Amino acid sequence: AAFLHYLAALPNYRQQIVHIEHIPAQDAAFGKLDKPLHPVLKxxxxxxxLSALYSHQAEALNAIFAGKNVIVATPSASGKTLCYNLGYEMP
Incomplete structure (x- = not known):
C-alpha cells in the first residue's frame, strides 16, 4: 500500500491512479477432489x-474430471494456473 501511495504522489502518476482499495486477507478454504491425484503429482x-487444494481448485478439477468445460475467475495469485495444469496432467 505504501508503494501505491508513493506512486500516486508522483507528478507523472497523479492523474493516472484513480482508486486504491485495500482488500483484507481471508482465511483459506480448502476442497476435496472426487478422485485422487496421481501419486507422482501428489x-x-x-x-x-502444497498439501491441500483450495476450494476453487478442487471444484475446477472435479468439473474437469467430469468432462466439463471450466473457466476460473479468482484474484491474482490464487492458484488458477494449478487448476489448468493439473487438469491437463490428469487422465
Missing amino acids: TRLESLG
Missing part, C-alpha cells in the same frame, strides 16, 4: 509445500 505438490 508427491511433487507436497514437495513444493
Whole structure:
C-alpha cells in the first residue's frame, strides 16, 4: 500500500491512479477432489509445500474430471494456473 501511495504522489502518476482499495486477507478454504491425484503429482505438490487444494481448485478439477468445460475467475495469485495444469496432467 505504501508503494501505491508513493506512486500516486508522483507528478507523472497523479492523474493516472484513480482508486486504491485495500482488500483484507481471508482465511483459506480448502476442497476435496472426487478422485485422487496421481501419486507422482501428489508427491511433487507436497514437495513444493502444497498439501491441500483450495476450494476453487478442487471444484475446477472435479468439473474437469467430469468432462466439463471450466473457466476460473479468482484474484491474482490464487492458484488458477494449478487448476489448468493439473487438469491437463490428469487422465
